[in-house]
Amino acid sequence: MSVIELADVVKRYNNGDEEIAALKGVDLAVDRGEMVAIIGPSGSGKSTLLNVIGLLDTPTEGTVTLDGQDVTDLGTDGLTDRRRESIGFVFQAYHLLPIFTAVENVTVPSMWDSTVDRTDRARELLDRVGLGERLSHKPNQLSGGQQQRVAIARALVNEPHIILADEPTGNLDQDTGATILDELTRMKNEENVAIAAVTHDEQLTNYADRTVELVDGVRR
Template identity: 50%
Template sequence: MDAINLRSVSRRHGSGDRAVTALDEVSLDFPRGTFTAVMGPSGSGKSTLLQCAAGLDRPTSGSVLLGGTELTRLSETRLTRLRRERVGFVFQAFNLLPALTAEQNVALPLRLAGRRPPRARVREVLDRVGLADRARHRPGELSGGQQQRVALARALITRPDVLFGDEPTGALDSRAGHTVLALLRAMVDDEGRTTVMVTHDPVAASYADRVVFLVDGRVGGELTGAPAAEIATHLTGLEARASGPETRPARPETRPSEQAAQPC
């Protein structure tokens, strides 16, 4: 069974002449234990795809299955429970609570779910991201890369079926970004963690097993095991198509709110 299946997924905003189609009949499969990067020009539907696949947004039509569970048929209560228990999120904004220590931020998803966080589990995931010695540091005492690693540990605390990242290295310098990407790659290779990452960076995308390209809300091809240079060339071609005279106006992609970034 695949980790995620999208079948003819469309997402439209507005109605009538003002309607904008962010996703247009997208069908994709994400096999278990793989790392997929999603790329495309601005407004191509990348973040909307991630939000629909993760249950943060509901498609206008089509179906989304996560591990065989049809998300579009779930009530808001059941969808919230599924996100808490089976999905992890890492976004460009770290979304750490400044008054809490690293270990308290990591434990937050379990507390929000009404569960007592096992101290050993919290320390385990902090150790997994190389921050066991920073457990009692607050975000203001950590570098940007360290804060993102705390956010990654927080996403892993519930042992999610799928880890979603929306530009997880976008706010980091190249060295810190490499550290985070190497951790994501290792989690796929060592633990079989299914990972889906939206990125604009060909170097980041080269860490993935597969790169799926979107243009104008549709799948515009994919590459497997490609180096950064090949990925960049393909993306440049898509951007040229997207800026052509017959291309419909691009819609700025919506991003989950800071509250949605927490697994609530």
């Protein structure tokens, strides 16, 4: 069973009297333990697709299935719950909170639920991405590559089934990007998560099990 399945997804945006179809009937399924790179020219619908997969946006037509459950018509609260349970996010600009330590930043996605304490898991994940000696450092005391490793640990803290990444190596030099992709690949295998990553980076497509190309809102 795929973690996420999109069937004939259409996304239209209304700008006053102009209508833009950002996605024009996209099918996509991603399995656990699989990394899919999403590529395509600017404006082809990559971010829109990632937002639909991440339950941050809903399709105009078509269906979205997460872990076998049709989530297309769940509504905002239901989508938020499913997103927290099953999806982790990694962004190009890390988005770490400057006043928080590495450990605190990693626990952020678990803070909405006061009945669980993920501090031990946060420490363990940071150790596994090579930051065991940097647990109490703040983001400005860490390099870009180290900050992105904190972000990877944060994406994994709630034991997601899929990680979505928007240009995860976009702010990093080639070598640092390679170590981040090594970490992502290792965590993908160890935690058996699916990864969908939007990228302009050739290097990332080499790490991916599969590449999906969008052109003008359709898969090529």
